[in-house]
Amino acid sequence: MTHFYFVAATLFLAAVVSAYGTQMRTAEIVDPLSHAKAYSYTIPDGWLFEGAIVAGSSCAATPSPVFRLTSPDQITEMRMLPRFDWTWWDQPKPPSRQEDDCLALDKEITATDFLKAMAGILGVTIVREDPLPNHAELQAKMRLQTTGPRMDNARYVVRYTVNRTPVEEDLTVKTLCMSSTGYTPYGSYPFHTCTAWVSRARTHEGQLMDLRNMFAGIERSLVMDQQWNKSWASVMGRRSEQAGPGTAAREKLVKDARGVRQRQYANFLAAREGKAASPHSGDWTDFVLGGLKVRK
Numbered sequence: 001m002t003h004f005y006f007v008a009a010t011l012f013l014a015a016v017v018s019a020y021g022t023q024m025r026t027a028e029i030v031d032p033l034s035h036a037k038a039y040s041y042t043i044p045d046g047w048l049f050e051g052a053i054v055a056g057s058s059c060a061a062t063p064s065p066v067f068r069l070t071s072p073d074q075i076t077e078m079r080m081l082p083r084f085d086w087t088w089w090d091q092p093k094p095p096s097r098q099e100d101d102c103l104a105l106d107k108e109i110t111a112t113d114f115l116k117a118m119a120g121i122l123g124v125t126i127v128r129e130d131p132l133p134n135h136a137e138l139q140a141k142m143r144l145q146t147t148g149p150r151m152d153n154a155r156y157v158v159r160y161t162v163n164r165t166p167v168e169e170d171l172t173v174k175t176l177c178m179s180s181t182g183y184t185p186y187g188s189y190p191f192h193t194c195t196a197w198v199s200r201a202r203t204h205e206g207q208l209m210d211l212r213n214m215f216a217g218i219e220r221s222l223v224m225d226q227q228w229n230k231s232w233a234s235v236m237g238r239r240s241e242q243a244g245p246g247t248a249a250r251e252k253l254v255k256d257a258r259g260v261r262q263r264q265y266a267n268f269l270a271a272r273e274g275k276a277a278s279p280h281s282g283d284w285t286d287f288v289l290g291g292l293k294v295r296k
Helices: 111-122 135-144 208-220 226-236 247-272 284-288
Strands: 010-017 023-030 037-044 048-054 064-070 077-080 084-089 125-129 150-162 165-184 187-204
Touching: 023 048, 023 064, 037 048, 037 064, 037 208, 037 226, 048 247, 064 284, 077 208, 084 247, 111 125, 111 150, 111 165, 111 187, 111 247, 135 150, 165 208, 187 208, 226 247, 247 284
Parallel strands: none
Antiparallel strands: 010 023, 023 037, 048 064, 064 077, 077 187, 084 187, 125 150, 150 165, 165 187
């Protein structure tokens, strides 16, 4: 079982009833270094929640949550995958920059193209593209924008089977790209950074539309503890040679995060080139949470 700063999320009952008549709980992801609450989600009572923190990359230093949320019948499920980060430069990058934990892309790609690669990795059948409610508005805003962050999103409805049960899934990606300038002893270096968040939400075939709002509500319920975030930034910002309490654990978080990114990035780039997926491609959430699981 991978060490991977795995956190079996602690669940606390909150007296909340959703619009679907389902009692809801608050699920927490706890920082394994400080044992403080890092993230929380509001989820249906009785569902199994497992979550972990993935340390940031050299392209985007902020951490991110990964989780798997499963209903009692083990068919309906929601996942947040490890984040994708990539950076490219307008000129050769500074000699001091090491980015072996970043996706090897040198441009922005549309959210739709990103999902096409993801569908190939996951081995799912694309049924249709089904844009998110704010997609058209976001696209119109981006066409008028000349500076600042650039955002995109896309959603596919896909099909596959789980334990011989046909399921439908919303496969969704949201991207954010920014441009900046880095300053080093070697000079100034304009560069661009993109981040992509991929989520999956599945249920029995024919029932996806009934649960879509609930899945969206779970995603929107994410809360990051601000005090924890400041503490995390302070701890992770220490130079590796500054030994102290938790140094070994901190270094393992970074090492494990790099291992997952290298795994998923290799799968992604292979899919972009049209190569066949490996047997465990796309199971990065399972890998983070402590073991690989092959879908049957």
